[in-house]
Amino acid sequence: MFAVGLTGGIGSGKTTVADLFAKHGIVIVDTDVIAHRITAPGGPAMPLIEQAFGSRFIAPDGSLDRAKMRTLVFSNDAARVRLEGITHPLIRAETERQRGTATGPYVVIVVPLLIESDTWKTRVDRVLVVDCSTETQIARVMRRNAFSREQVLAIMARQASREARLAAADDVIVNDDAPLAQLEQEVRRLHRHYLALAGGKPT
Template sequence: MFAVGLTGGIGSGKSTVADLFAARGVPIVDTDVIAHRITGPQGQAMPAIAAKLGVQFVAPDGSLDRAAMRAQVFSDETARKRLEAITHPLIRAEAAREQQTAQGPYVLVVVPLLVESGNWHTWVDRVLVVDCNEETQIIRVQRRNGFTRDQVKAIITRQASRAERLNAADDVLLNEDATAATLALRVETLHQHYLLLAGGPSAD
């Protein structure tokens, strides 16, 4: 099935855009959702995380203590790599399974770290980047997550740069000051384009 990889920096609006595609009947494979599932209570990744990173990162309900792990990986690059060595193969395997079983005109694969992960682009036929400037990202994440400005900037620094994402893009959806109606129109335009590329019928 024709696959579009959706990516963008933190706070760019990927989830909102993915929801708009889903409303048009496009199946969504979201690697963030998968990551939360495998690190939830009794998740596939939790035994290895406890064994290799420590039980201090396991919450009382058996899920990943995200606050503790976030603090650790921001201060310890080795810990981040060890966590990714556990989670990334599981996420990729589950994403591949969901992609193969998806039913729809094409599939949208949401991969926040698509550019950073190197070979994710081989899984999709086209890359769509949701784009906005850094200040907009900071404001949105502060409002959404309650992070400090420095915390948000630290996350942004660890992600691919805006220029790197745009360089990898086949399509760019600007989500700077767009109203809900404008954003929906931009998604609809892309949706019709992807229907044609996938060889399916348009809605016209």
């Protein structure tokens, strides 16, 4: 099935844009949602994570202690690679499963680190970047997650630059506090375009 890879930096508004595509009846496969599911209590990644990192990274309810793991992987590249070696294959497998069962003319796959991964770029037919200014990103994430500016900057430093994302984009939606009506219009325009590319009929 024709697949659009939707990406953008943290705080860019990927979820808002994905939700607008969903209103057109498009199936959304969100790799962040999948990542949370596989690290929830009883999730398939949890036994492997406990074996690799120890029980101190397991929360009392049996889920991943995200705060502890975030602190570790941001200061230890080897730990980050080890964690990704556990989670990424599971995320990819579930993404492909959902893509394979999706109905409709095309599917939108939300991948925050799509630009950073050669693997993901080969799995989609089109790259849609949700873009906004760096300061907008920082303000949104500080407000949403109660992170410090330094924490947000540390996360952004591990993501592709804004310039790299835009260079890799086939399509761009600018979301610097754009009114919802404007975003809806942009999504409607791209929806018709993707229908045509996928061989469907514009609605």
